[in-house]
Amino acid sequence: MQPTFLTFPDPDAVASDAAARFIALAEGAIAERGRFVVALAGGSTPERLYKILATQTLDWTQIMVFFSDDRFVSVNNRFSNAGLALRLLPLCPRTTFPIPAETTLDAAECAAQYENELIAALGGEPRFDLVLLGLGDDGHTASLFPGKAALTATSGVTHSTPGVLPPPVDRVTFTFALINAARNVLFLVTGAGKKEKVAQWRAGEGSVSTLPVRGVAPTNGTCTVLLDQAAS
Template sequence: MTRQVEVLPDVAGIVNRALALILERAEAAIAQRGTFSIALSGGSTPKPLYEAIAQQPLPWDKIQVFWGDERYVPPDHPDSNEGMARRAWLDHVPIPAANIHPMDTTPADPTVAADLYEQHLQQVFQLAPGDFPSLDVVLLGIGDDGHTASLFPHTKALTVGDRLITVGNKDDQPRITFTAPLINHARCVIFLVAGANKRPALTQIFAPEGDADTYPARLIQPAGELWWLLDQAASIPVP
């Protein structure tokens, strides 16, 4: 893993750089393997990125879209990551419905939903039991508390090493989330981070020594590329 940290002037700069990285990796993946897989994040920073992707003349039938985590709400709920991505991007392009892979939040028990998404990934990627897929791109952000996806500080989800999907927990509200090992199998992980409020967490995440239980984004050490795209407000001296 080589960590690349780039500081851009503002969110628009982050969006433009992330778009370029994604388009390059999509072109290469489709040329090499005939398909491109991407896992989306929620939050406000990725929304303009999704709107920008929607404007690209891409081979939509060769693109597979997943989510790295999801709040336990229906897709039409304002907090739904799926709903946001559909409104910003997926509803505006001719991507086949079968290429969109949302997390199902209808089961009463979130552990059932996690199991179902894990089984779905195993089917899509034709995995043997215990194997992990290598998604081409996983998009992530961080919270002020250092969480990423729905891997929150001091929660059980951080210790899950043998699953693709688990249940995250924020203030006793369940989430469905990629596990750290699944993220770390990605060919390329791109963090999008904006705002001065992220500086304290970034200082801890980038520190040579630190506590991943307190700052879970430290767990993300992918075998492939790792990009941190920061705006000027979030930038810190990088060790």
């Protein structure tokens, strides 16, 4: 499905709309299926979203929280996506699944273990109710970077060598196959640094290899992109 692009005045408005969507999807999924399965993202824009969600009444015991990607670092590291969520949100430990970077595994083994955890928790064909994503200045999403082997991985979770953004550590990431199986994909994109890649994305320019975000196209779900004015 092609993305729906929506523009808001500023990052706070993007976060506010994202929170309303998150809550509505959570309440609907819990009412219909008894649980809400979400993959969180990292970065400054989700941080605004998480601060709003922390003030809302949500039953986190019925929300299964995974992470669409993370740096291969401890959750105590300031660059950890899971660490950010754990600090800001009242997550339930029993239903929260950080990527297991704090082990003796290397990044490839960690990715395989995380996929096994997904399957054990969600079944043989995991389907998320919501996958949150961002967009990098280089056109990457999750940790699917231009020109990297992860772009063509056929597993649900894979690893990647570092992209151009700091810190220079390996990554563990959902693949397009897992992202595109989701019921809903929601992008939060803010800042003037994203404007060029957003314009290319909307125009259908480039390839998945050069503009990885183009690989996100849910097979039976929605894809919504929330932009602030600067990114749009």
